[in-house]
Amino acid sequence: MVSRVIPVDPFDLIIFGGTGDLARRKILPGLFRRFCSGQMPLNARIIGAARADLGKVDYQDMMRNAISEFDTNRNVENAQLDIFLAQLDYVSVDVRGDDGWSDLAALIRKDCINAYYFSVSPGLFGDIASRLNAWGLATPKARIVVEKPFGRDLESAKNLNAVLSAQFQENQIYRIDHYLGKETVQNLMAVRFGNLLFEPLWNAQYIDHIQITVAETVGVGGRGTYYDKSGAMRDMVQNHLMQLLCLIAMEPPSHFDPDAVRDEKLKVIRSLAPVEAYHVVRGQYDATLAKNSYRDDAENPRSFTESYVAIKTHIENWRWSGVPFYLRTGKKLKARSSEIAIVFKKLPHSIFGKSSDEKQNVLAIQLQPNEGMTLDVTIKEPGPGGMRLIHVPLDMTFADALGEHSEESPDAYERLIMDVIRGDQTLFMRGDEVEAAWKWTDPIIKAWETRNDVPKLYDVGSAGPEDAMALIHRDGRRWREVK
Numbered sequence: 001m002v003s004r005v006i007p008v009d010p011f012d013l014i015i016f017g018g019t020g021d022l023a024r025r026k027i028l029p030g031l032f033r034r035f036c037s038g039q040m041p042l043n044a045r046i047i048g049a050a051r052a053d054l055g056k057v058d059y060q061d062m063m064r065n066a067i068s069e070f071d072t073n074r075n076v077e078n079a080q081l082d083i084f085l086a087q088l089d090y091v092s093v094d095v096r097g098d099d100g101w102s103d104l105a106a107l108i109r110k111d112c113i114n115a116y117y118f119s120v121s122p123g124l125f126g127d128i129a130s131r132l133n134a135w136g137l138a139t140p141k142a143r144i145v146v147e148k149p150f151g152r153d154l155e156s157a158k159n160l161n162a163v164l165s166a167q168f169q170e171n172q173i174y175r176i177d178h179y180l181g182k183e184t185v186q187n188l189m190a191v192r193f194g195n196l197l198f199e200p201l202w203n204a205q206y207i208d209h210i211q212i213t214v215a216e217t218v219g220v221g222g223r224g225t226y227y228d229k230s231g232a233m234r235d236m237v238q239n240h241l242m243q244l245l246c247l248i249a250m251e252p253p254s255h256f257d258p259d260a261v262r263d264e265k266l267k268v269i270r271s272l273a274p275v276e277a278y279h280v281v282r283g284q285y286d287a288t289l290a291k292n293s294y295r296d297d298a299e300n301p302r303s304f305t306e307s308y309v310a311i312k313t314h315i316e317n318w319r320w321s322g323v324p325f326y327l328r329t330g331k332k333l334k335a336r337s338s339e340i341a342i343v344f345k346k347l348p349h350s351i352f353g354k355s356s357d358e359k360q361n362v363l364a365i366q367l368q369p370n371e372g373m374t375l376d377v378t379i380k381e382p383g384p385g386g387m388r389l390i391h392v393p394l395d396m397t398f399a400d401a402l403g404e405h406s407e408e409s410p411d412a413y414e415r416l417i418m419d420v421i422r423g424d425q426t427l428f429m430r431g432d433e434v435e436a437a438w439k440w441t442d443p444i445i446k447a448w449e450t451r452n453d454v455p456k457l458y459d460v461g462s463a464g465p466e467d468a469m470a471l472i473h474r475d476g477r478r479w480r481e482v483k
């Protein structure tokens, strides 16, 4: 098969926090895959910059181990890995001081793209930005990639935006939300705006409601101390779920162009109605036999942090007037599943009798574990004996539908890093988007804090707290099964 991969321009990618968990599990294995696919030119360089006192060869060895351990999608070929590793370098740098910066500055080539990945704790983002400037590295060719979390409320996000924009233009700042790098998430736009079929139905006249679910089976694991200061609202809703909601609800942009897309997403966030207290349910997983509770995992016996949130919200505009959006996300639930379900209205009249008019078409878009889409349609049950109707899914699992092409589908991180090098910001959050998202979530969090809200307990391995079921049952609707 002829490769459709177009190599990017030569670059130096400097990874601050290049020895950390994210670099080892996602960034380096992702870059190796891009290298194997022919997208990374041989004169590109990846420079790890972190506190550890390592030499170039030590770093190459560390990343050899990381890639062998975490690149689960392919059998690592040693010959290719050797060539890739030869493109790696390392500088020991303290981003809080000046140690190592002159070595780093001397290493970076001025005649190619310079991308700086801030894969360190958010408290260090400002230090890196100002030192890049002080060492003459914040050039017009430079771009910075900023990891999540981007602030913990509106005020801190504004401060961070101000710190970064003091050194860099907005078109040099890439705020990562890896959900946007998922193949299916981009397919949301392709489905909506590349087909005539759906868009005429994509409004309050035909859609009954929308459900967005991000369910995890894992708990807070080793991130307990960090997570306990954050919770599901900050960790998942403000960024990932809001981004999914924007892509479903936005108006068609005039072009598939970064600012045109982001302008439309911003309008959605700004149109979200403030959420009433009785439209939010917070939960915390409880211990079951042999399973830890959230408080055990977070090592905080008095924690009131939520590991689960369910919200009912509305978008106040013509397209979505009266259509509820139900969002939920949680940890240690019964299955790992991320899904967006567009539930269409019931038939206005059924010619087949009472039983058939209860059925609703559902377009379900699965983000994980398997990426794909199903459209539930009503058909006649095969066989003699009258007109009995059944509901069946038209199934399109991408791996099946795309066959060999699905193997080329890059992981979210590798796609996003290549977008940074290409200078394409479409799948990155703009500063005003992040601030608008915090402006919507802040009052919800503040209300919990003010009344010392106690999260509802739910069993490990369940579908979430009972109150979350009631949230949707009250409206005569049901959550889709998490499976």
Ligand code: NAD
Pocket (backbone or CB within 6 Å): 016, 017, 018, 019, 020, 021, 022, 023, 049, 050, 051, 052, 093, 094, 095, 096, 118, 119, 120, 121, 122, 124, 147, 148, 149
């Ligand atoms: P980590 O603690 O594993 O690694 C931190 C890195 O920062 C190390 O390489 C360390 O040497 C470096 N570092 C710390 N202080 C430094 C200093 N003063 N000067 C230079 N280097 C310094 O963290 P991580 O899990 O890799 O996370 C990195 C960032 O990515 C964080 O912002 C995190 O929120 C975000 N993130 C991580 C994950 C993940 O799966 N690990 C997922 C999403 C987002």
